[in-house]
Amino acid sequence: xxxxxxxxxxxxxxxxxxxxxxxxxxxxxxxxxxxxxxxxxxxxxxxxxxxxxxxxxxxxxxxxxxxxxxxxxxxxxxxxxxxxxxxxxxxxxxxxxxxxxxxxxxxxxxxxxxxxxxxxxxxxxxxxxxxxxxxxxxxxxxxxxxxxxxxxxxxxxxxxxxxxxxxxxxxxxxxxxxxxxxxxxxxxxxxxxxxxxxxxxxxxxxxxxxxxxxxxxxxxxxxxxxxxxxxxxxxxxxxxxxxxxxxxxxxxxxxxxxxxxxxxxxxxxxxxxxxxxxxxxxxxxxxxxxxx
Numbered sequence: 089x090x091x092x093x094x095x096x097x098x099x100x101x102x103x104x105x106x107x108x109x110x111x112x113x114x115x116x117x118x119x120x121x122x123x124x125x126x127x128x129x130x131x132x133x134x135x136x137x138x139x140x141x142x143x144x145x146x147x148x149x150x151x152x153x154x155x156x157x158x159x160x161x162x163x164x165x166x167x168x169x170x171x172x173x174x175x176x177x178x179x180x181x182x183x184x185x186x187x188x189x190x191x192x193x194x195x196x197x198x199x200x201x202x203x204x205x206x207x208x209x210x211x212x213x214x215x216x217x218x219x220x221x222x223x224x225x226x227x228x229x230x231x232x233x234x235x236x237x238x239x240x241x242x243x244x245x246x247x248x249x250x251x252x253x254x255x256x257x258x259x260x261x262x263x264x265x266x267x268x269x270x271x272x273x274x275x276x277x278x279x280x281x282x283x284x285x286x287x288x289x290x291x292x293x294x295x296x297x298x299x300x301x302x303x304x305x306x307x308x309x310x311x312x313x314x315x316x317x318x319x320x321x322x323x324x325x326x327x328x329x330x331x332x333x334x335x336x337x338x339x340x341x342x343x344x345x346x347x348x349x350x351x352x353x354x355x356x357x358x359x360x361x362x363x364x365x366x367x368x369x370x371x372x373x374x375x376x377x378x379x380x
Contacts, residue, residue, distance in 0.1 A: 092260050112137050114180040118151065118188050118349070127345045150348050152376050153188075155339070156201055156355040157181035162323045167292040171322035173209065176202045182325075185355075189339075196339035201328040201355060208328040211247075211287050212272040212321045213295050219315035221308050223267055226253060229303065234267070242302040246280055247273035247287045251299060271299065276322075292318030329354040329363040341372055342379040350376030 099109070119131035129151040132143040145151060160181045161174035176182035182202040189195035201208075217223065227233055230240065235255025242249050251271035258268050273295075276287040282301030283294045290298070296318040300309045338357040342350045352372040354363050361368055 089254075089258055110136065115153075115184055116140070116180070116187070117184070118153070120188070120349075122345075125345050126347050127343060127349065128347050129349045145348065150350070150380050152350050152352055152373065153184075154181070154353040155185050155196070155351050156198060156325070156328065156353060158326050158329060158354060159323060160325050162321055162326075165292060165320040165322070167317055167319075170289050170291050171211070171320050173205070173288065173322055174324055175205065176325075193336065194339060194343045195351075196355070197337045198355075200333050200337040201331055202325065204328070204331055205324045206277075208326065208331060209276060209288075209322065209324045210272055210274060210326045211276045211290075211295075212270065212323060212326075213292060214319050214321075215269050215271070215292075215296060216317040217267040217269070217312075217315065218265065218317075219311065220267070222305075222312050222316070223253065223256075225303065225305055225308065242299075244281065245273070245298075245302060246275060246278045247298070248275045249273040249287075249299065249302070271295075288322065290320065292320050295320055341375045348380065350380055352376050 103109075113134055113136045115132055115134045117133040118129050119133070121128045121130050129145050131145055132151065134141060134143065157179065160179040161176065163171040163174050165171035176186075182198055185196070185198040186202070189198055223234060226240075230237055234253045237253070239250050239252055249271060250273075251269055253267075253269045256262070256267050257264075262268070273287045278287070279285055280287065280290070280294075280298045280301075283290060283298045285294065287295065287298075293313060296313060296316060297309070300306075300312060305312065338355055339351055341352065341356050341358070352375075353369055356372050358368060358372055358375065361371060
């Protein structure tokens with residue numbers, strides 16, 4: 089899993105080199121000065137635990153900003169609760185981009201990516217299984233043990249639903265008698281084939297019931313539902329990086345004239361590269377560092 093295999097070792101490596109991670113902190117604005125055709129960030133405004141403060145940017149400092157966020161404003165449901173649909177105001181990433189880009193076309197147009205939630209939202213779900221029945225049925229049905237097969241997509245699903253069953257255990261410390269899987273749906277406003285509700289309005293129990301229906305699991309359905317925990321997650325911006333765009337909607341990694349500011353992530357311009365990949369985020373950061 090990405091957290092144990094990438095995030096934890098990277099954070100440890102950076103911690104050991106003196107990098108500071110400031111949690112419960114939201115950057116709200118950048119103070120910019122233009123002089124002799126040069127653009128310089130002089131101050132970072134932020135809120136920490138609800139209190140506003142600033143960081144002065146020194147003459148030899150650099151400011152690297154991740155624009156936008158695919159996972160911004162995501163919300164979790166529960167086995168008997170559907171997740172709510174949030175918007176850009178429920179997080180900080182899109183609001184920061186809108187603020188710094190106001191009156192600065194060279195900083196891109198965040199509205200192209202943030203203002204079309206109906207086209208960019210997904211529902212994903214994780215399921216924790218405390219009984220081997222479900223995995224046994226899927227193994228017998230597909231011929232794949234967990235981790236061998238790839239994505240299992242239900243082509244007749246009104247939700248365009250898929251599940252992924254990784255090799256077990258998936259997480260460090262995962263108990264021997266617990267298994268996990270992940271899934272998602274793309275058409276979340278259509279009623280399901282078995283649960284006659286939009287996926288966006290479904291609880292974890294209803295989503296898992298829909299999956300069991302597509303797998304033709306009937307006799308064991310009650311037992312599986314009783315021994316499982318399915319957590320749905322509404323992600324309003326998860327495919328925002330794929331939305332229609334025009335030249336200029338995504339800014340250059342280093343805006344023209346910038347002396348100490350660069351952008352990175354999925355929403356800056358890297359010619360001939362492909363968004364949605366880890367590589368795009370890494371190369372944008374590399375480009376920012378090399379250029380500055």
